[in-house]
Amino acid sequence: MPEPKDQAPVVRLRGVRKQFGPDTTAASGQPIHALDGIDLDVHQGELVCLLGPSGCGKSTLLNVIAGFVKPDAGTVEAFGRPVVAPGPERAMVFQEYALFPWMTVSENIAFGLEIKKAPAAQVRETVEALLAKLSLRGFGDRFPKDLSGGMRQRVAIARALAVDSPMLLMDEPFGALDALTRRSMQEELLRIWGELRKTIVFVTHGIDESVVLADRVVVMTYRPGTVKRIVEVGLPRPRQPASPGFAAVLAELTALVQEEQMRHERDEASAGAI
Amino acid sequence: MIRALRSLAAPLVVLLCWEATCRFAHVSPAILPPPSQVARKWIEYLRGGELAADALSTLFRVAVGFALGAGLALPLGLWMGARDRVYTVFNPLIQVLRPIPPIAWIPLSILWFGLGNPPSFFLIALGAFFPVLMNTIAGVRNVDAIYLRVAQNLGASSATLFRRVLLPGAMPQILAGLRIGVGVAFICVIVAEMIAVNNGLGYRILEAREYFWSDKIIAGMITIGLIGLVIDTGMARLNDRLLRWHRGIESA
Ligand SMILES: Nc1ncnc2c1ncn2[C@@H]1O[C@H](COP(=O)(O)OP(=O)(O)OP(=O)(O)O)[C@@H](O)[C@H]1O
Numbered sequence: 001m002p003e004p005k006d007q008a009p010v011v012r013l014r015g016v017r018k019q020f021g022p023d024t025t026a027a028s029g030q031p032i033h034a035l036d037g038i039d040l041d042v043h044q045g046e047l048v049c050l051l052g053p054s055g056c057g058k059s060t061l062l063n064v065i066a067g068f069v070k071p072d073a074g075t076v077e078a079f080g081r082p083v084v085a086p087g088p089e090r091a092m093v094f095q096e097y098a099l100f101p102w103m104t105v106s107e108n109i110a111f112g113l114e115i116k117k118a119p120a121a122q123v124r125e126t127v128e129a130l131l132a133k134l135s136l137r138g139f140g141d142r143f144p145k146d147l148s149g150g151m152r153q154r155v156a157i158a159r160a161l162a163v164d165s166p167m168l169l170m171d172e173p174f175g176a177l178d179a180l181t182r183r184s185m186q187e188e189l190l191r192i193w194g195e196l197r198k199t200i201v202f203v204t205h206g207i208d209e210s211v212v213l214a215d216r217v218v219v220m221t222y223r224p225g226t227v228k229r230i231v232e233v234g235l236p237r238p239r240q241p242a243s244p245g246f247a248a249v250l251a252e253l254t255a256l257v258q259e260e261q262m263r264h265e266r267d268e269a270s271a272g273a274i
Numbered sequence: 275m276i277r278a279l280r281s282l283a284a285p286l287v288v289l290l291c292w293e294a295t296c297r298f299a300h301v302s303p304a305i306l307p308p309p310s311q312v313a314r315k316w317i318e319y320l321r322g323g324e325l326a327a328d329a330l331s332t333l334f335r336v337a338v339g340f341a342l343g344a345g346l347a348l349p350l351g352l353w354m355g356a357r358d359r360v361y362t363v364f365n366p367l368i369q370v371l372r373p374i375p376p377i378a379w380i381p382l383s384i385l386w387f388g389l390g391n392p393p394s395f396f397l398i399a400l401g402a403f404f405p406v407l408m409n410t411i412a413g414v415r416n417v418d419a420i421y422l423r424v425a426q427n428l429g430a431s432s433a434t435l436f437r438r439v440l441l442p443g444a445m446p447q448i449l450a451g452l453r454i455g456v457g458v459a460f461i462c463v464i465v466a467e468m469i470a471v472n473n474g475l476g477y478r479i480l481e482a483r484e485y486f487w488s489d490k491i492i493a494g495m496i497t498i499g500l501i502g503l504v505i506d507t508g509m510a511r512l513n514d515r516l517l518r519w520h521r522g523i524e525s526a
């Protein structure tokens with residue numbers, strides 16, 4: 001959906017650079033340019049996907065917005081203030097789910113509310129609602145070790161949703177789901193997003209997933225991680241692979257990602273030849 | 275049932291061989307009495323009330339010494355594990371003291387505390403202290419950083435972080451440390467009793483040697499073994515109860 005451009009973005013990145021290393025264990029001893037010169041605005045209520053090959057810096061970029069990674073250069077603002085630390089107004093769904101194994105499913109979901117010292121009745125109500133919404137009913141008293149990968153991922157999403165933050169940062173949240181579950185989770189996410197008007201930054205390496213979900217897709221380059229192109233999807237929702245226009249956007253994004261993949265493989269090959 | 279029989283098989287075979295050796299090889303009972311004689315002695319020891327009194331004083335010493343040692347090691351370990359600066363301050367001292375076996379402290383402990391219970395408490399506390407401390411430190415430091423990130427992301431205060439994330443995350447290793455600590459405390463109590471006091475199981479088996487009562491020595495040793503087994507089983511139960519969430523090798 002077109003955003004009024006006069007409205008200040010909720011996330012504003014300018015010239016963000018992040019370098020890891022130099023890695024003394026790697027043969028090259030070269031620093032890894034995870035991010036370089038990233039400029040990005042995310043507007044209120046927007047759903048933006050970060051797309052790129054594995055290792056291009058998507059998680060790093062999300063961690064910069066979340067306040068876990070300090071950039072070496074550049075500015076990061078959220079809600080008009082510089083990002084200095086993590087906070088619950090930027091709730092994150094981690095790539096590794098990171099459920100607390102010592103808490104039951106319900107306790108995991110309730111943790112953010114526990115921190116806020118929400119009244120017990122409200123906590124119970126929220127947890128019940130989320131268990132139902134994410135098809136986890138009856139699993140509230142189980143421990144994470146008893147759940148399947150897909151269920152764990154849904155608990156992680158529920159935990160982030162429970163704090164009802166205006167922004168969600170999601171790192172490949174559907175990566176471990178089978179195709180069918182992923183489809184229904186995508187629909188569920190779009191429903192929640194439509195209903196609650198959250199701003200979502202969603203990392204994926206699924207090109208079709210980004211077309212189904214995003215208002216805009218940010219295609220990233222590999223080492224250094226930069227913004228290669230920002231593609232406006234602009235198709236009406238709900239979107240299906242068969243919807244008109246879907247194939248065209250998919251093809252455009254696929255071409256961009258493949259180009260990047262090939263450049264990366266060529267670099268690897270020439271680096272290996274030395 | 276079948277499991278119970280299976281775990282009894284090895285001890286039974288050992289007992290039978292032992293009995294047979296003593297009977298048919300004419301081993302002097304002063305060197306190695308047959309198990310039947312040990313059993314008779316054990317019952318006599320029990321009937322006289324001496325066994326219960328000894329076992330109780332031994333257990334009392336373990337309880338006090340362990341409570342002291344673990345009671346100091348736990349908070350210090352949590353503090354050192356959670357705060358890098360505290361770790362840097364205390365770690366060199368601990369690394370120097372840790373390799374000294376508790377037994378090596380006997381002379382000093384007697385000089386400092388004289389004879390009786392105080393030096394035993396000291397030795398037992400010392401023996402329990404280090405395993406509990408080291409495991410607690412490692413447990414806290416090994417809590418995966420991703421859990422800290424999640425908690426910070428949700429806005430947890432450092433008190434909540436400690437209580438809800440670091441402490442439960444470190445619990446498996448803390449419990450392992452406590453279990454090792456109890457074991458070491460048990461070794462230390464027997465040694466201390468052989469040296470510093472005149473009752474308890476450790477004292478009793480040394481006393482029995484003076485009179486060449488090898489049956490009583492063995493009866494005492496078996497009592498020590500059984501008490502150790504009961505304590506360790508209790509610790510394992512506690513472990514299972516507190517770590518229902520844990521996906522370890524034992525629960526698998
Ligand atoms: N803490 C770190 N220390 C050193 N290098 C790191 C660190 N974090 C990330 N990197 C490197 O930075 C690059 C980008 O990593 P990042 O995790 O952001 O990639 P990604 O796009 O999320 O990949 P994936 O799709 O596999 O999750 C990688 O090459 C990685 O090796």
Ligand SMILES: [Mg+2]
Binds near residue numbers: 059060095
């Ligand atoms: Mg990643």
